[in-house]
Amino acid sequence: MRSSSSSAHKALEALGVKLRGIRLDAGLSGRALGHLTGWHSSKVSKIEHGRQTPTADDIRAWCEQCGAGDQIADLVASLRAVEGMFVEWRQMERTGLRLAQESVLPLWERTRHFRIYSPRMVPGPLQTRAYITAVLTAIMRRRSLPDDVDAAVQVRVDKQNVVREGARRFAVLLEENVLSHPIGGSETMAGQLGHLLTAGALPAVSLGVIPLGTDRSNIWPVEGFWMFDDAEVTVELVSGHLTITQPREIALYDGVFAALAELAVYGSDARALITSAVAALDG
16 A cells, blocks of 8 residues: 555554564564565565555464464454555445445544535535535546435435534635536526525534635645544545544644635625625626
8 A cells, every 4th residue: 555644654654563563572583474474574574664554364464473363353453444544436436425425424423623624616514405416426427436326415415414413613614716616507506605605604604715816825725625623634635535643644734724714704705705606607
């Protein structure tokens, strides 16, 4: 696995350290373990230093040769966690979009403070059904997925209950150009912008828009990201879904979100930008 963030790399290194400890406790050299498992000794070294991701079978063989069979289950679970930090869309969506939408439900339900920065589109919690349908239909076609769009749309609509239920807070930052991207066509976009005006007034929602022409000398647009409390950051890339859990990296995103928030306008100023975008659609 090529680590797609330092979070994944650190986790892989930590797994390697655990495996090295098991080998040393067994009194085996890297060469000796390689001989017992039928591997080149360089494979042992690469795994221990986080330069190669072991398979579940590798971990089983390692532990069995080191007399540590009781640790296999925990180490395989650690491996699955590492693999889950970066998941390709084709793996996540191999059976369609519905299950991919359902997979984040536990995370949404346990999160109390959502911070969302979106430079390209209106984020899921504030989307209309028509906008969701347009987005998921485009994804389904672009990635040649099974067509379960209707079911996936319903899951995403149902997930929006978190905006109105429980003691949750949503801080959403949009770049102004998001308001001018007519996803789903003008009619769908007009409905979506109208919904933004309503959703932005909800007690749980803080909606900020960063105007075009804002001086970006200190903080420019970056990749879109979601922060779930202070526990996790997710980033949607072209190739897959990245999960960040390292506190140091989360702190970086926290700082970036705060800097972007200072550039945004809120309340009546944000509503004026949205209203202007609606007028431009009518024009």
